[in-house]
Amino acid sequence: MNASKTPPASGLDMCSPLPAPPPMVHDPGLPVPDESRCMEHWSAFAMLENVAAHSLVVARVATFLAVRAREMGMAVDVPTVRASALLHDIAKSYCIRHGGNHSQLGGAWTVALTGNPAIATGVTHHVYWPFALNLADYFTPLAVIYADKRVRHDTLVSIESRFRDLGDRYGVSEPIRQRIEITRVQAVELETLLCDTLEVDLNECAFDCGRVV
Template identity: 50%
Template structure:
């Protein structure tokens, strides 16, 4: 597993994660260390990912891939395929935890680590809700870009950060503690947005990255 860990943020992730199986089933798809789109979808099938979560993941991957390509052109050492795979797999455990409870970041990271053997992907999945370290795109481009890309997609729509976090407050802001944590996450997402915009040399606040129409 990645060396860095996080404290869960979202209300839906507050419970302790369920015990994952000691080993994957014998018929679990074996995929590359950096899975292709087809291999990521094989894992979606294996873990029974819901259709709406698949659509969300596709859009998050589109945003993350576009940002990765722009950062690569700007001179950062970015593995675009790795960023895309992490985005496609970031909600791998979401369907399971909706039904059984637990932390979808932690469980998904464990599944991704076991299926791919790639700690960079597992770290991205583990930390896609919040990042517990200073924002440094050169050192931590994959997890930071995954956080931002996820926060730009509300269900199946590309939206500004404000719209996404308003939705999170409505759905999950049941206590003042949770509302405070969501606001902290919004502040972090804004900081990541500023860092990405400076890196790629363009205003990305309302960009759709070629992934679909911006919805206010």
């Protein structure tokens, strides 16, 4: 079971020049909001209904991955992964209205709301992970990245379908199209890594694990 992969080389380097953060070890002393509390945060920040619907499906996918990882013996905290997925677009509606980077702003808000950096890291990095893909050390952000890349609006789709939509909607310049392609390549590599590590074909998966948390 190989739970890590080095980032690919590319003409447009989006990898961080800094070392990766320390491995994320679940701290039982840190608070983890449940779904009801996350929805209260959505309301407090006036989340749009379509963004909320998207977030619920992303959380469904991420939760499935977390449950499966636990079944495979990985040290993954399912409620932490689910909370991070539920909050990954906490700043999306604000940035639609006022501008700004919704992942960076959302990560900052999530730290303030939860006091839990593991949850916030999944929010900050849900668009792209600028380090090596290492599921053993960084399962939460990588699960949220992958889940987000499998949900177009509130519908489960393939990665290729999701990125065609992203290109159609946001690919207005060559640099943006290059960044979208880099994130697509990472999503495909992450999917392969997850399939191999979790021993499941994610393209044949309904991501239905019931009410597990």
